[in-house]
Amino acid sequence: MASKKRTFGRVRKLPSGRYQARYLGADGIDRPAPETFRTKRDADDWLAERQAELRSGDWSDPDAGQVEFGSYAATWIAERGIGASTADLYRSLLRNHLVPTFGSVAVADITSARVRAWRVARLENGTGPSTVAKSYALLRAVLMTAVDDRLIRRNPCRVKGASTAPTPERPTATVQEVYALAGAIQPRYRALVLLAAFSGLRWGELVGLRRRDLDLAAGTLRVRRNIAELHSGERLVKEPKSAAGKRTVAVPAVIHDELATHLAVYSEHGADGRVFVGAKGATPRRNHFNRLWRRACGQTGIKGLHFHDLRHTGNTLAAATGASTRELMTRMGHSTARAALIYQHATAERERLIGNAVSAAVEQARKQDPDPNGHAAGTRD
Numbered sequence: 001m002a003s004k005k006r007t008f009g010r011v012r013k014l015p016s017g018r019y020q021a022r023y024l025g026a027d028g029i030d031r032p033a034p035e036t037f038r039t040k041r042d043a044d045d046w047l048a049e050r051q052a053e054l055r056s057g058d059w060s061d062p063d064a065g066q067v068e069f070g071s072y073a074a075t076w077i078a079e080r081g082i083g084a085s086t087a088d089l090y091r092s093l094l095r096n097h098l099v100p101t102f103g104s105v106a107v108a109d110i111t112s113a114r115v116r117a118w119r120v121a122r123l124e125n126g127t128g129p130s131t132v133a134k135s136y137a138l139l140r141a142v143l144m145t146a147v148d149d150r151l152i153r154r155n156p157c158r159v160k161g162a163s164t165a166p167t168p169e170r171p172t173a174t175v176q177e178v179y180a181l182a183g184a185i186q187p188r189y190r191a192l193v194l195l196a197a198f199s200g201l202r203w204g205e206l207v208g209l210r211r212r213d214l215d216l217a218a219g220t221l222r223v224r225r226n227i228a229e230l231h232s233g234e235r236l237v238k239e240p241k242s243a244a245g246k247r248t249v250a251v252p253a254v255i256h257d258e259l260a261t262h263l264a265v266y267s268e269h270g271a272d273g274r275v276f277v278g279a280k281g282a283t284p285r286r287n288h289f290n291r292l293w294r295r296a297c298g299q300t301g302i303k304g305l306h307f308h309d310l311r312h313t314g315n316t317l318a319a320a321t322g323a324s325t326r327e328l329m330t331r332m333g334h335s336t337a338r339a340a341l342i343y344q345h346a347t348a349e350r351e352r353l354i355g356n357a358v359s360a361a362v363e364q365a366r367k368q369d370p371d372p373n374g375h376a377a378g379t380r381d
Contacts, residue, residue, distance in 0.1 A: 009047040011040060019043040023050050026059050034062070060150035065108025067151065070099050072107055073142045084236050085228040090138055092231050097122060097135040107146050112156040115139070119162060133165035171305055173197065173313045181305075184296035189289070191262035192276050193310065194255045200314030200332055201249070203307065204228055207283050208237065209275040211267060216256050222248050223333065229286055240333060247333050 009023035018036040021043040025031045031050075037043040053059040077090045101118045102110060115136075122132045140157035147155050173181070182193040196206055204226040213222045224246060228236045240246050251259070268274045278284045293307050318331055 008051045011043045011047070013040070021047050023047055025061070026054055027061060031062065060153070062108075064149075065146070065151040066106045068103065069105050069107050069110060069142075070094075070103035072146065072151075073098065073138075076142045076145055083238070085230065085238075088230040088232075089134075093131070093135045093138050097127065097131065098139055102139070107143070107151050110143065110152075110156050112158050115156050116159060119159060129165040133163055137163035170309050170312055172316050173302070173305055173310060177300070177302055177305070178310065178313060180300040181293075181296050181302065184299045186279075186292055188262075188266045188279065189276075189284075189292065191255070191258050191266075192284075194258055195251070196307065196310040197313045198252045198255055198317070199249050200311050200318065202226070202311060202333075203286060205240070205333075207274075207276050210271070211263065211273045211275060212271040214251075214259065214263070214275065216251070216260055219251050219253060219256065220248050221251055227283060235283065247330055249331055 009021060011019055011021050013019055014036065016036075018038060019040050019042070020036050021033040023031055033043070033046055037046065050059070073094050074091075077087055077094070080087070080090075082090075101121075102114075105114075119132060119136060122135070123129065136157065136159070140155060140163060143152065143155045143157055146152050178193065178197040182190045185193055192206060195201065196203075199221065201223065205223050208225040208227045209221065213224060215221070223240060225237055226240050228238060230236065263275070266277065268277060274283060276284060278288070290307065297303065297305055315328070315332055319328060323331070
């Protein structure tokens with residue numbers, strides 16, 4: 001009986017005894033299998049898989065994934081349409097944490113084993129867990145686009161939870177510590193410290209304030225811009241990253257006089273004058289201010305407190321007033337309830353401790369109450 005004529009691809013036996021398979025791809029190019037096969041049946045099975053891919057529209061150019069990850073990722077960032085500060089962060093992560101390992105590797109050659117080994121090596125070399133998590137998230141996002149572009153079939157980033165790092169709870173400064181730091185910092189930054197602690201504004205929002213944004217008569221300030229610093233040192237004046245970031249915040253009356261003094265002595269003149277300026281008339285830079293901040297912390301004996309932690313102080317104080325989730329979201333400039341619920345949880349835990357203390361005090365007092373016969377509780381035979 002004559003053998004059935006092949007309708008797709010070709011198989012030929014090599015002098016070595018192994019079998020080679022070839023087929024015509026959707027792009028019209030003759031494609032050989034990447035390896036030879038021990039039996040003719042194995043070669044036929046491989047061709048059947050390629051034929052099924054062509055029929056279903058799942059076929060992809062096996063050479064497409066040979067593009068180097070470094071160049072593909074750089075293009076990916078450029079085409080995202082993201083803000084300058086986010087693009088700057090991605091390029092920094094790519095340059096410092098991904099390119100050294102994957103830069104010259106073909107996208108198709110990045111395996112799950114390679115990704116796992118890279119992640120472990122970064123952590124063992126002392127890279128912070130948060131930085132590793134951000135780098136992994138970027139790697140996964142780039143390779144997910146490679147899947148969409150049909151350069152690879154499956155994303156090799158398969159480490160569960162690797163894109164999120166446990167965030168240790170940051171300390172919250174007490175009111176006394178806030179005033180101690182405000183007294184130890186350079187006088188031109190005293191109001192900056194107080195406003196950061198009691199309004200909950202971010203650094204970029206604080207240094208972006210203009211005189212017209214402050215209304216001390218009404219006791220409010222408007223957040224309308226944010227100043228971002230890129231790794232190159234360039235500064236960008238931009239709108240807050242979300243619509244929720246544009247907001248009006250009530251300024252506690254306790255610091256109104258401090259702000260009025262600051263405006264009179266240190267701020268630029270005119271409605272568009274900057275509220276906070278450095279000694280040389282420039283907008284303060286974060287790295288320079290951090291040196292002053294660390295010095296103030298050292299003088300006051302306060303350890304482990306970052307300037308951004310003052311935002312936690314302000315948010316915790318606001319949550320302790322009983323503000324609703326929506327009210328906290330508005331004050332903090334968040335578009336989701338996640339952060340607000342964190343501060344409410346902290347306040348609820350404190351409330352539980354207070355409730356327990358009240359309960360203990362009541363129990364102690366009841367032990368001293370006389371019973372109907374005039375005996376103190378616990379003294380009667």
